[in-house]
Amino acid sequence: MLDKSNDIQSKFWEIFSKQDRKKVEEFKTYMDKFAINFNLYQDGNFIEQSLPFDIIPRIISKQEFSKMEKGLIQRIIALNLFLEDLYTDAKIVKAGIVPEEFVLEAKGYLKEFAGFSPSKKIRTHINGIDLVKDTKNDEWVILEDNLRVPSGASYPLSIRDTYRKIYPDFFEQLKIEPIKQYPSYIADSMNYVNCGGINVVLTPGRFNSAYYEHSYLAEKIGAQLVRANELCVIDKKLYFKNYNGKKIRVGSVYRRLDDDFLDPTFFNPESLIGVPGIIDAYLSGNVAIMNAIGNGVADDKGIYYFVPKMIKYYLNEEPILQNAPTYLPYFKEDMEYIFNNIHKLVIKDVAEAGGYGVSFGHSMSKVQLEDMKTIIKANPRRFIAQELIEFYDEKCYLNNELKQRKADFRAYVVMGEDVKVWQCGLTRYALEAGNYLVNSSQGGGFKDTWVME
Amino acid sequence: MEELLTANSATSLYWLGRYLERVEATLMEVSIAYDNIIDVDANAGVNLYKNFDIDLKYSGALNFLNEALLGEHNSNLKNIVVQTRENAIISRTQLGEDSFGEIIELHKLFKNVSYATSSIDYKFIDIALSLISEIWGSLEKRQQRKQSNYFIILGKLVEEVDFHLRLNKDKQSALIIMDEIDTIVEILANGAETKEYKDIDKFEILDSVNKKIDLIIID
Numbered sequence: 001m002l003d004k005s006n007d008i009q010s011k012f013w014e015i016f017s018k019q020d021r022k023k024v025e026e027f028k029t030y031m032d033k034f035a036i037n038f039n040l041y042q043d044g045n046f047i048e049q050s051l052p053f054d055i056i057p058r059i060i061s062k063q064e065f066s067k068m069e070k071g072l073i074q075r076i077i078a079l080n081l082f083l084e085d086l087y088t089d090a091k092i093v094k095a096g097i098v099p100e101e102f103v104l105e106a107k108g109y110l111k112e113f114a115g116f117s118p119s120k121k122i123r124t125h126i127n128g129i130d131l132v133k134d135t136k137n138d139e140w141v142i143l144e145d146n147l148r149v150p151s152g153a154s155y156p157l158s159i160r161d162t163y164r165k166i167y168p169d170f171f172e173q174l175k176i177e178p179i180k181q182y183p184s185y186i187a188d189s190m191n192y193v194n195c196g197g198i199n200v201v202l203t204p205g206r207f208n209s210a211y212y213e214h215s216y217l218a219e220k221i222g223a224q225l226v227r228a229n230e231l232c233v234i235d236k237k238l239y240f241k242n243y244n245g246k247k248i249r250v251g252s253v254y255r256r257l258d259d260d261f262l263d264p265t266f267f268n269p270e271s272l273i274g275v276p277g278i279i280d281a282y283l284s285g286n287v288a289i290m291n292a293i294g295n296g297v298a299d300d301k302g303i304y305y306f307v308p309k310m311i312k313y314y315l316n317e318e319p320i321l322q323n324a325p326t327y328l329p330y331f332k333e334d335m336e337y338i339f340n341n342i343h344k345l346v347i348k349d350v351a352e353a354g355g356y357g358v359s360f361g362h363s364m365s366k367v368q369l370e371d372m373k374t375i376i377k378a379n380p381r382r383f384i385a386q387e388l389i390e391f392y393d394e395k396c397y398l399n400n401e402l403k404q405r406k407a408d409f410r411a412y413v414v415m416g417e418d419v420k421v422w423q424c425g426l427t428r429y430a431l432e433a434g435n436y437l438v439n440s441s442q443g444g445g446f447k448d449t450w451v452m453e
Numbered sequence: 454m455e456e457l458l459t460a461n462s463a464t465s466l467y468w469l470g471r472y473l474e475r476v477e478a479t480l481m482e483v484s485i486a487y488d489n490i491i492d493v494d495a496n497a498g499v500n501l502y503k504n505f506d507i508d509l510k511y512s513g514a515l516n517f518l519n520e521a522l523l524g525e526h527n528s529n530l531k532n533i534v535v536q537t538r539e540n541a542i543i544s545r546t547q548l549g550e551d552s553f554g555e556i557i558e559l560h561k562l563f564k565n566v567s568y569a570t571s572s573i574d575y576k577f578i579d580i581a582l583s584l585i586s587e588i589w590g591s592l593e594k595r596q597q598r599k600q601s602n603y604f605i606i607l608g609k610l611v612e613e614v615d616f617h618l619r620l621n622k623d624k625q626s627a628l629i630i631m632d633e634i635d636t637i638v639e640i641l642a643n644g645a646e647t648k649e650y651k652d653i654d655k656f657e658i659l660d661s662v663n664k665k666i667d668l669i670i671i672d
Contacts, residue, residue, distance in 0.1 A: 032557065032561065033553075033558060034550075035553075198457070206539075211542070215542070216545075219545070219546040225462075225546045226459055227459075227461065230459040240457065240459075241460065242457055242459070243458045243462070243463035244642065244669070244671060
């Protein structure tokens, strides 16, 4: 990433070279105070793991980010229109742009919600779009859309706060976009769709993998952090149970749990983390739930293939940001291409996330490749294949040495009265050299992202 | 405007106040006993821990510190600090970054010392007590007499009464603290009945405190 055309990179390294390296320890100690943990269950045991982080930020020029920003806004507007259309008139299906079976077979499509339109017709309130920068053409490429419950925004907020305290020089001498406004974007969105009452953040609880983030964001947003048993539904209205027995109406819920667990009377009856009756309140228009229920259909990797077509269909525009070249075995000619090139493609299970269900053709044996073909043939809708994108490494300061690691980027886009792209994001890097999987659940770390002039 | 607070958060704040006070009060009593063990009364530690229904065994002052603070018994301070941290994590949104960060630091201090090969010495107690003072200071700084802060103070005061009575200190002081508790209870639970405690015994005092807590938090 460090090249002569990139002055802002050299400005960073110039200041970095003058910094006292002993401060790295101070940085780590300060970060420890935030208790940034990623909780896991392993063999039935609850394990709190500190999330690894790196102090070298990813630097993106303001100019480059502005282009990305336009593309992200375009994409989210199109995806919101798609979801609203899909659950109401389904014109895009009727027009043959997205095959009906693709929708009906998508794990996240909830036919029970057909005909329902949420508050202000907004479905994609808080979105995490994963991108990488392709080394071939030096362009950002979209890898996937996360329109359900994208996590991770609290990590850059925490690391930035630490950075400013330990290394103020960078912020005094460089023009780095401030990022503190992100929680206010969420608060604005919650207020905009609010159906009358207070805002709450619904968490599965202390032992959820991202509990740190839930509590951090709730505080910054100024919303109450609640577990399901701290809410109740009376006459199709949602209430917050105060410690003294008073009940206060809730108008907007930023839920941090998946659809399946949201309401045991509607979805999974065994869910202990859901609020009985909340769907009734939602369908009655008495509470906004963000993100909207049923968004999982747009996260489906098969549906991802159609996003550029959605942009053309709904906005009559060319996509500003491109998808990674993707093939659907559902289409005969794509299936043929996949089978002929499987050794160099990445195969993804459409319903998986977090780096799970991803197979790299180049690291599979002949037998494994043949097995994969058989599986794909038996269930073509379940998979997509993508060209392996060679994306840039980022410099990481690991064990007192600068090392190169693969890194992706999650951009956060918030929709309320208007659509805002956070001038930061989550840069995730792989812990091992050459590894392409950067997800936290795969052992990846995170770093700050500076948008700089 | 009344601050909103879930029963879970209120309970966690209350217990955060109790556990933190317990750690601080124990450290203070341990440091007094430690000083006595050196050359005044070798059994000072045994007598102290009898108050907690613990039969503590040790060989000398330094070993007393280890056994008292990290021994396998109900008053193991590392375990109490773990509980303090748990309650801080649950009620984090009410705490503010400084106090939360300092509680995490306190936990780390105890965690590190429990893994260390060398014994605990007096310096450790000094560091831990300073850190706890910082935590109270940060909590105080944040206090605007909001409900969340009252729960922490309530927990602290209740623990003070409890500790006071366990150590058989004068009842009068405990009754003074009870008056403070009543003031907070009146704020948190409008219309709660307060009571005169002049002639009641220590068990009645503790029983009355617990009933008051039930009055405040409705789950």
